[in-house]
Amino acid sequence: MTLQLPWLVFAFILILSTPLLNSKDPDDGRDMVDITINKGFPIEEHYITTEDGYILGTFRIPYGRNESINALNSGKPVVLLMHGLLDSSYTWVNNFANESLAFILADHGYDVWLGNNRGNTFSKRHQWLHTDTEAFWNFSFDQMARYDSPDTIEYILQFTHQSQLAYVGHSEGTIQMFAMPTVRPDVLSKLAFFGALAPVAYVYHQKSPVLELLALFDVGDIYELLGRKQFLPGVYVLHHIAPDLCNAVPQGCDEFLWVVCGPSKDINASRIQVYVSQTPADTSVRNMIHWSQGVKHDTFEMFDYETKEENEAHYGPDYAQPPQYNLSAVALNVGLYSGTTDWLADPEDVEKLRKELPVNATKQDVTVQGFDHLDFVWGMHAANYVYNEPNLLTQIRKYLGPGKYVPPSARKSATASVV
Numbered sequence: 001m002t003l004q005l006p007w008l009v010f011a012f013i014l015i016l017s018t019p020l021l022n023s024k025d026p027d028d029g030r031d032m033v034d035i036t037i038n039k040g041f042p043i044e045e046h047y048i049t050t051e052d053g054y055i056l057g058t059f060r061i062p063y064g065r066n067e068s069i070n071a072l073n074s075g076k077p078v079v080l081l082m083h084g085l086l087d088s089s090y091t092w093v094n095n096f097a098n099e100s101l102a103f104i105l106a107d108h109g110y111d112v113w114l115g116n117n118r119g120n121t122f123s124k125r126h127q128w129l130h131t132d133t134e135a136f137w138n139f140s141f142d143q144m145a146r147y148d149s150p151d152t153i154e155y156i157l158q159f160t161h162q163s164q165l166a167y168v169g170h171s172e173g174t175i176q177m178f179a180m181p182t183v184r185p186d187v188l189s190k191l192a193f194f195g196a197l198a199p200v201a202y203v204y205h206q207k208s209p210v211l212e213l214l215a216l217f218d219v220g221d222i223y224e225l226l227g228r229k230q231f232l233p234g235v236y237v238l239h240h241i242a243p244d245l246c247n248a249v250p251q252g253c254d255e256f257l258w259v260v261c262g263p264s265k266d267i268n269a270s271r272i273q274v275y276v277s278q279t280p281a282d283t284s285v286r287n288m289i290h291w292s293q294g295v296k297h298d299t300f301e302m303f304d305y306e307t308k309e310e311n312e313a314h315y316g317p318d319y320a321q322p323p324q325y326n327l328s329a330v331a332l333n334v335g336l337y338s339g340t341t342d343w344l345a346d347p348e349d350v351e352k353l354r355k356e357l358p359v360n361a362t363k364q365d366v367t368v369q370g371f372d373h374l375d376f377v378w379g380m381h382a383a384n385y386v387y388n389e390p391n392l393l394t395q396i397r398k399y400l401g402p403g404k405y406v407p408p409s410a411r412k413s414a415t416a417s418v419v
Contacts, residue, residue, distance in 0.1 A: 027274045032059060032090050032122070039097045040065040041106055042072075048155045049127065050118070050147040057122030058152060059089050059114040064107035065097070068408030076111040076404045078162050079396060080153065084171025084198070084377070085291065085344070086232075088121050088281035089114035091170065091377045094274055099383050101168070101392075108393060109403020111160060115152045117144050117172070119230065120281040137229040140290035140303050141172060145179035150187045157190060166400040168195040168392070170377050171344060175200045178300070178353070181329040188331055193363075193399035195335045195392050197376040198342055201327060201356075202349040203291065204298035207262065211344075214292035219306050222292075226285045262343030262372040266379035275378060298352075300325045327356040333399045335364040337386050339371030364395050 027035055036043040036059075044060040063071035081092045081102060092102040092114050105112045116122040118139055129136040149167075156165060169177050174196040181188055203211065214222060290303050297304075302322040305311050311319050334357060338350045347367075354362065368375070368385045376382055386392055397403070 025271055025274050027094070027271070028277055030274075031278070032088075032093065035090075036061065036093050036102075039093070039100075039103060041097075041103060042069070046155070046159070047125075048152055050151045052143070052147055053127040053129065054118040054123065054147070055125035055127065056118065056148060056152060057089075057116050057125075058155075059116075059122075061102055061106045061112040061114070063111070063406065064103075064109065066107070066408070067406050070408060071406035073160070074404065074406050075161075076109060076406075077401045078111045078113065078156060078160050078165040079105050079400070080113045080115055080156060080165050080167050081105075082115045082149065082152075082167065082169040082173030082176070083117070083120075083281075084169075084173055084373075085287075086120075086280040086283055087171070087377075088278060089116050090121075090278040090281070094278070095268075095271070095378065095380075099380065101377070101382070101387055104383060104387055104393070105396075105403075109405045110396075113152075113156050113165075115148070115173075116281075117148050117176075117283070119283050119287070121278065122281075124282075132229075134228040137284040138286060139284055140287040141176050141179065142290070142302050144172070144176040146183045149176050149180050150184045153187055153190055164190055164192040164400065166193040166195070166396045167191055168197065168396075170197040171200055171373060174198070178327060178330060179325045181331065182323075182325045185329065191332055192401075193335065193396055194330075194332045195337065195395065197337045197386065198345040198373050199336050199338060199350055199353060200345050201300045201325070201353045202298060203294040203344065203346070205346040205348040206295060207343040207346065211288075211292050211295050214288060215295035219289055219304075222285065222289050228285060230282055231285050231288050232280055232282045261374050262341055264372045264375055264379070265370055266372075266375045266381055268378075268380050271378075300327065327353065328358055330357055330361060332361060333363050333395070334361045335366070335392060335395045336362055337364075337366045337368070337376065337392065339368050339373070339375060341370055342373045344373045363399070364391065366391055 030038060033043055041061050042063065044062065046058045046060060048056045048058050050056065063076070083089055083091050093100050097103040102112050102114055119137065124131050126136055153165065157163065167177060177194055178201045293304050301324045304322045305314060308320040311322055315323055336350070336354060338345055338347065340347060354365070366386065371379065371385070376386060
């Protein structure tokens with residue numbers, strides 16, 4: 001019998017539950033489309049099929065609030081945002097319009113796309129595999145680097161008729177981009193800039209108790225405990241009950257998030273009910289094992305099957321140990337944005353990453369005092385400390401080009417569409 005971690009989370013929240021005394025945030029219950037339209041932005045949903053058959057739900061905010069449909073497909077420069085571990089595209093729109101990176105970029109004249117990795121809330125479909133099968137969940141960030149990021153990038157460029165885009169990742173969204181050049185070097189020329197928020201390649205010094213716990217076990221033991229499918233099989237139930245409970249006890253939910261990502265002093269506690277209505281967004285057990293392997297060994301490598309025979313069966317006769325990802329192959333214009341109290345992107349690990357990138361690859365290196373892992377996407381001051389000039393937006397403008405504003409001839413309401 002496998003251990004169902006979501007019910008441990010559920011038990012934890014029940015302990016916290018008290019009568020609901022706080023007012024409900026109006027954004028609580030708004031999904032990806034609803035919250036975007038409510039903030040005055042148009043949104044499209046696209047479905048991208050990877051080479052290995054996964055169908056990735058991908059969103060697009062094609063223009064800003066002060067433009068009309070005349071700005072649609074007008075040749076705006078493109079920015080792709082990729083979420084972190086156990087997260088989704090919702091992370092880029094779950095704050096106010098002047099705080100959420102997707103909205104800020106759209107208002108600055110960019111065509112903004114929001115990706116979703118296989119297995120999360122918006123990407124639980126496949127051309128021939130059912131989500132109830134172990135085969136569907138047999139992936140880690142290896143496959144995200146080899147398929148999800150490259151195939152998403154190529155779809156977007158083909159759809160928008162652009163030759164390059166800027167890529168901004170958070171957490172796992174950075175690890176798959178740091179890994180991608182080793183397995184898909186052909187995509188490098190299509191990237192004008194790579195902004196890495198809470199950058200991760202190494203996690204040997206991370207302090208998350210969740211990964212520390214997983215690192216205590218061998219691969220086979222974890223599969224025996226958790227099964228070989230999704231990491232959070234009760235995530236949809238959690239999304240329904242967590243907002244009200246976090247509304248009642250925001251401090252308790254805040255502290256639970258700290259267990260995973262580290263303490264934060266910049267998250268608006270009154271909006272935690274909004275964040276947990278869509279987060280965590282799930283991943284595979286195998287992906288969580290892969291992350292925990294970096295805690296055991298100070299390496300940045302492909303999934304370790306932990307036996308010579310298994311590794312050689314998957315990687316070839318010369319690989320008793322998994323192949324290493326080559327950070328010197330990251331021949332991109334890179335911006336690093338890290339925090340001093342980040343438990344997952346620990347400063348020591350970020351320093352090792354920094355030293356292994358190619359000489360002159362890092363175009364901007366910003367360390368924010370007191371920022372933890374989630375502050376880079378949920379923080380009240382992320383816009384001031386990370387997104388706005390002279391930081392991320394300045395680098396995107398420098399290497400991709402300035403945003404393009406199309407004056408409206410007639411204002412229309414924000415709309416949603418499926419492509």
